[in-house]
Amino acid sequence: MPVSRIIGIGRHHGAIHNRRRRPPIMSEPAFIAVDWGTTSFRLWLMSRSGAVLAERRSTEGMTTAMRTGFADVLQSHLDAIGAPEGLPVLVCGMAGARQGWVEAGYIDVPASLSAVLDGAVRVPGQARDVRILPGLAQRDQNAPDVMRGEETQLLGALASSDAGEKLVCMPGTHSKWVTVKDGGVTGFATFMTGELFEVVSKQTILSHAVAEAEAFTGEHAAFTAAVRDIYANPQLATNRFFTLRSGQLLHGLTATDAKAKLSGIMIGLEIAGAHSTARRETPVVLIGSGALGALYEGAFTALDIHYTVIDADEAVRRGLLAAANAIWP
């Protein structure tokens, strides 16, 4: 994907960082792509070929926009990049939830990825053509599940012509594991890994054991040992949590090792769960980036799981591009 030169960095209320880029020759703005999550807002001005011409990032996710108004949040970012009038906007993520801007519903799995393209809902009363992509729902009585936003990453990460079965891992607050077969989603499962790591490390007795931890990588011995231990013994997860405290009392376990171990328990448990819903030999595609993506890479390596990596940001932009080119041909 071509990345043009950064020509300025602006500040905006609630914005984390914003970049404007000079369009490369022949790259005309074609549409605006928005990934609107629960706590984050990301917007890209894009050409038809996928060049990023301008970018905005802010913390004005659904939680904020529910109070301040979705239309106003979007308009402020469009103004900030001087978005050409009449350019259409394609949105994925929680803006399409029932409590979001306009409900975009769910496509039920099993479903082809192209069904997501067909389910876009137009936001009424807007001067521009603004559409929101639907989520995916699995209406299984024993394992009901939903996603919003990740279906667009999938769309960007996988060509619909891809043959064979893949297990796609999207780590995060609520990690998603999706089984994709011949370009269609056959099922998926959400794991509350990131959110649980947060509350366990900050709101329980273990907060003392991990408080002074330094950074660690996916190759850290305490991390990989915990991944292997819990993958083999998932039923001991809440017992292994307590060993952070008892290990500190009895064996002088350091804060960094304790935090690495907690992370390994959470991620190892997730991988064991995901593998129980799919064949172990299914190739894994990791849609991740940054430090969290690197931890999952370390965990896969520790478990001898073969995987390939796709950058998460790039996946969601590619997905929005594919959808936009289908909706506005």
Next chain:
Amino acid sequence: MPVSRIIGIGRHHGAIHNRRRRPPIMSEPAFIAVDWGTTSFRLWLMSRSGAVLAERRSTEGMTTAMRTGFADVLQSHLDAIGAPEGLPVLVCGMAGARQGWVEAGYIDVPASLSAVLDGAVRVPGQARDVRILPGLAQRDQNAPDVMRGEETQLLGALASSDAGEKLVCMPGTHSKWVTVKDGGVTGFATFMTGELFEVVSKQTILSHAVAEAEAFTGEHAAFTAAVRDIYANPQLATNRFFTLRSGQLLHGLTATDAKAKLSGIMIGLEIAGAHSTARRETPVVLIGSGALGALYEGAFTALDIHYTVIDADEAVRRGLLAAANAIWP
């Protein structure tokens, strides 16, 4: 155990409820028993035969006493019941932790229960003879573990002459499962079930799904189904957490069913873990009481696990009695 008539209910700072009982004929006060936990303080004036002559309960656990002084907290309760001068005091629980009153150390397992009696530490500088019982430690590198207070419940629940193997379950904030063989502790495991239930139900996205829940029992269908599901599939625990949210979105799961399901996931996971450290056919002794004890009884029934029940309060008093009679014969 004889229970004498309640002759008054008093109030005391930090006290939950306090009872004074008229001593039955022939029941002379022999010693004072104290169960001093992290957040609770319970004191009983007892006869040599085990009659409870007076009782105090308060929230002045270790956390409070670390600030206000252990000696002062104890003295205020001794004054409130008019404890005869010179009567000795036997304490179990967190008062013996490193950050407690006087460190009482740990007895390493495997250990006979009588080793706990021998490890009592005398508090220096007190007019009375005040002793604190030690905890138990398991110094296994892979499964380090500690307990303080539960060893005294064990002492009260099991006769040291008991032959054969038992798996003792003590539910709570940090549930303990202890393997006891021929009157000795061979190993144990702590599960952070209660504390995790609290943070998951109050501090995560699931708080909305369970907020309006009504009371439920151990026979509640959503509870028993979750216990069986997670016992068979412990690796899916953090996925099943998320189904409280998706079940509410897709299938109208009620708050009561959601909370019962969360409870079943937590308890079922604990039982699966405990069973993986012991033989499944080992008889289970549940030291529990109240609503939580009843939930564990429901879970054992759902899993066809044979169990017997001993009241938790009675177990700790009996344990302190056995220890006091050994220390002050």
